Amino acid sequence: MMYSLLPFLNSSKVKVLSLILGSLYLLNLCRCTTQTPTPTNSLESVPYQTSPYSLMVPEFFPQPQLSEENPLTFEGIALGRKLYYDPIMDGKGNRSCSSCHIQGQAFQINNGSHQVVPHINMTWTTKFMWDGGFEGTLEEVMIFEVEEFFNTDLSKLNNNWEYRKLFKGAFNVNEITSKEAAFALAQFARTLNSTDSKYDQFNRGELSLSPEEMKGYMLFFNEKGDCFHCHSPELFTDNQTRNNGLDMNPDSGYFAHSKDPQDVGKFKTPTLRNIELTAPYMHDGRFTTLEEVVEFYANGVQNSPNIDPLMLHSSAGGNKLTPEEQANLIAFLKTLTDSNFTTREELSNPF
Amino acid sequence: MKKPNLVVLILFLSLLWGCTKNTPPKIKSDLTVSFTHTVHEHPVVLNQMQYINANGDTFSIKTIKYFISKFTLFTENGGQLTLPHYWYIDINDPESLQKNLLQQIPHGTYSGFSFILGFTNEDNVSNMFTSNPEYLMFWPENMGGGYHYQKLEGQYLKNGMPHNFNFHSGGLDKTDYSIQVIENLPFTASQNLHNLTINMEIQNWFKSPVTWDFQYFGAGIMQNHEAQETIQQNGHDVFSFTILK
Numbered sequence: 001m002m003y004s005l006l007p008f009l010n011s012s013k014v015k016v017l018s019l020i021l022g023s024l025y026l027l028n029l030c031r032c033t034t035q036t037p038t039p040t041n042s043l044e045s046v047p048y049q050t051s052p053y054s055l056m057v058p059e060f061f062p063q064p065q066l067s068e069e070n071p072l073t074f075e076g077i078a079l080g081r082k083l084y085y086d087p088i089m090d091g092k093g094n095r096s097c098s099s100c101h102i103q104g105q106a107f108q109i110n111n112g113s114h115q116v117v118p119h120i121n122m123t124w125t126t127k128f129m130w131d132g133g134f135e136g137t138l139e140e141v142m143i144f145e146v147e148e149f150f151n152t153d154l155s156k157l158n159n160n161w162e163y164r165k166l167f168k169g170a171f172n173v174n175e176i177t178s179k180e181a182a183f184a185l186a187q188f189a190r191t192l193n194s195t196d197s198k199y200d201q202f203n204r205g206e207l208s209l210s211p212e213e214m215k216g217y218m219l220f221f222n223e224k225g226d227c228f229h230c231h232s233p234e235l236f237t238d239n240q241t242r243n244n245g246l247d248m249n250p251d252s253g254y255f256a257h258s259k260d261p262q263d264v265g266k267f268k269t270p271t272l273r274n275i276e277l278t279a280p281y282m283h284d285g286r287f288t289t290l291e292e293v294v295e296f297y298a299n300g301v302q303n304s305p306n307i308d309p310l311m312l313h314s315s316a317g318g319n320k321l322t323p324e325e326q327a328n329l330i331a332f333l334k335t336l337t338d339s340n341f342t343t344r345e346e347l348s349n350p351f
Numbered sequence: 352m353k354k355p356n357l358v359v360l361i362l363f364l365s366l367l368w369g370c371t372k373n374t375p376p377k378i379k380s381d382l383t384v385s386f387t388h389t390v391h392e393h394p395v396v397l398n399q400m401q402y403i404n405a406n407g408d409t410f411s412i413k414t415i416k417y418f419i420s421k422f423t424l425f426t427e428n429g430g431q432l433t434l435p436h437y438w439y440i441d442i443n444d445p446e447s448l449q450k451n452l453l454q455q456i457p458h459g460t461y462s463g464f465s466f467i468l469g470f471t472n473e474d475n476v477s478n479m480f481t482s483n484p485e486y487l488m489f490w491p492e493n494m495g496g497g498y499h500y501q502k503l504e505g506q507y508l509k510n511g512m513p514h515n516f517n518f519h520s521g522g523l524d525k526t527d528y529s530i531q532v533i534e535n536l537p538f539t540a541s542q543n544l545h546n547l548t549i550n551m552e553i554q555n556w557f558k559s560p561v562t563w564d565f566q567y568f569g570a571g572i573m574q575n576h577e578a579q580e581t582i583q584q585n586g587h588d589v590f591s592f593t594i595l596k
Binding site for chain 2: 060061063218221223224226228229232233305306309310312314315
C-alpha cells in the first residue's frame with residue numbers, strides 16, 4: 001500500500017510521512033515497554049500441567065495415607081521441596097523446615113537445643129507431634145505449620161515471580177494461599193520415606209545380619225526385649241501414644257489434649273528407623289546415646305500409675321537385659337539406619 | 352441409516368425401568384452381629400482395678416482386641432455356610448463392636464453356628480493385612496508369624512503392687528492354638544433383621560479347666576506353649592449368645 005502511494009508524494013511529504021511513521025513506531029515501542037506483561041497477566045500463559053507421581057510402597061509396608069484432594073504430582077513435590085528448604089516460609093525470614101530437619105540427621109536435629117520429631121515416613125502417620133496431640137492429615141498439619149508455626153508472610157511468596165509460576169504450574173492458582181503452600185509441603189513430606197535400611201534388605205532376603213545383629217533382632221521381636229508391640233514393623237512405630245515409664249510423675253503428654261487422666265505421660269511412640277542418627281532421645285531429649293536408652297529400658301523403668309500394659313517388665317524396673325544383650329540390641333537398632341534416605345538427591349536441598 | 356423409532360425406544364426404556372422396579376423379593380436376610388464383653392455378667396469397665404479372678408488376683412482390663420474368623424452357619428440338612436469374612440473387634444472402638452451382614456443369610460432354618468477365635472493355621476498368613484488396626488496385630492516371624500488371635504491387657508495386683516499382664520494368644524511356632532466355638536442355637540432366617548449378640552465373659556478365660564495364675568505364667572506369654580494351650584482350653588466357655596428377631 002505504501003509503495004503504491006509513493007509516486008504521488010513529493011520528497012517533503014515523504015519526510016513528513018516518515019516523521020509521522022517514525023513517531024508512531026517509537027510510540028509503539030514505548031507502549032510495548034510500558035505494557036510489559038504484569039506477572040498476573042503472563043501467569044495465564046504458564047500452563048497448569050501436572051504429571052502424577054506414584055508413591056512406591058515397599059513390600060510388607062502398610063498402605064500409606066494419601067489425599068484425594070491433594071494428589072501427588074512431580075510438580076507439587078518439586079515445589080514442596082523448594083519450600084521445605086527456603087526461609088521464605090518463615091514470617092520472620094530466618095528459618096526453613098530444613099533448619100531443624102536436616103537430611104543427614106534423618107530430618108531431625110542433634111544440637112539438643114530443642115527436641116523435634118524427625119520427618120520420617122510421615123505418609124503413614126496420622127498422629128503428629130511428640131505428644132500426639134495433632135491428629136489429622138499431613139495437609140492439615142502443614143496448614144498449621146504455614147499459618148501458625150511459621151506464620152508465613154504469603155505476600156513474600158506472591159511477590160516472588162518464580163514461586164508464582166511454580167504454584168500456577170502445580171496447583172493452577174494465580175494467587176498463592178496457605179492452602180497451596182501447605183499442600184506442596186505435604187506432597188514433599190510424603191516422599192520423606194525411609195524404607196531401605198539394612199534391616200529392609202535383610203527382610204527382603206538380600207543379605208544376612210551379623211551374629212550380634214541377629215541376636216538383637218531376636219531380642220527385639222520377643223517378649224524378653226519387649227520392643228516390637230509398640231515399635232512395630234515395618235514402620236517401627238504403632239503411631240499410638242503410650243506411657244513408657246520415664247517418670248513416676250510424668251509430663252502431661254497427650255493428657256494436655258484429651259484431659260483424660262489415663263493419658264498423663266503418654267507420648268507418641270517414635271519410629272526407630274534411623275534411630276542411630278536422631279539423638280537425643282525421648283520427648284524431652286533426656287538421653288544422649290542409644291546406650292542410655294537401652295539401659296533405661298533394662299533397669300530404669302518407673303512403674304508409674306498409668307504405665308502402658310505393654311511395658312511388660314515395668315514392675316521389675318525393666319527388661320533386665322545384660323550388657324551383652326543390650327549391645328546386641330543396639331547392633332540391631334543400627335540396622336535401621338538408611339543411608340539412602342539421608343543422602344538421596346531428590347530429598348536434598350535444591351538451592 | 353434408519354432412525355430409531357422414538358415410540359419404540361420409549362416403550363423399550365419403560366420396559367427396562369419396569370424390570371428394575373420389579374426386582375424379585377430378596378431371598379437373603381440381614382444379620383447384625385454385636386459383640387459385648389462382661390466380667391461376672393456386667394459390662395466391662397476399663398482401667399478399674401476392681402475385678403477378682405478365680406485365683407483370687409485383683410485385676411483391671413485396659414485392652415481387648417481380637418479376631419473372629421470362619422463364621423459358619425449349620426443348615427438343617429447338615430450343610431454348612433461359611434461367610435467369607437473375618438471380624439476385628441476392639442472394645443475401645445465402638446464401630447468395631449457391630450458387624451452388619453446385609454442380605455447374606457439365605458432364608459431358612461439353621462441348627463446353629465460356629466466360628467474361630469483368631470485364625471486357623473491355614474488362614475493365619477503373614478502380611479495379609481496392609482492397614483491398621485489389623486496390621487498392628489502381627490505376630491513376629493521368629494514366633495511363627497501371622498497375627499495375634501487376641502490381645503487382652505491390663506494389670507493385676509500382687510502384694511499390693513500393680514503388675515502388667517499381656518494375655519496375648521496366637522499361633523506359636525506354627526502350632527495352631529485357635530479356638531473353635533460351636534453353638535447349637537437354632538434360629539430361623541426370615542425377612543426381618545436378625546441380631547446375634549456374642550458376649551465374651553472375661554472371667555472365664557481365667558477359670559476352667561485351668562485356674563489362671565498371673566504370677567505363674569508371667570506378664571508375657573507369647574512364647575509359652577503351656578500358656579497358649581491353657582488359653583485354648585479355657586476358651587471353651589468364654590462366649591455366650593443371644594439371638595433377637
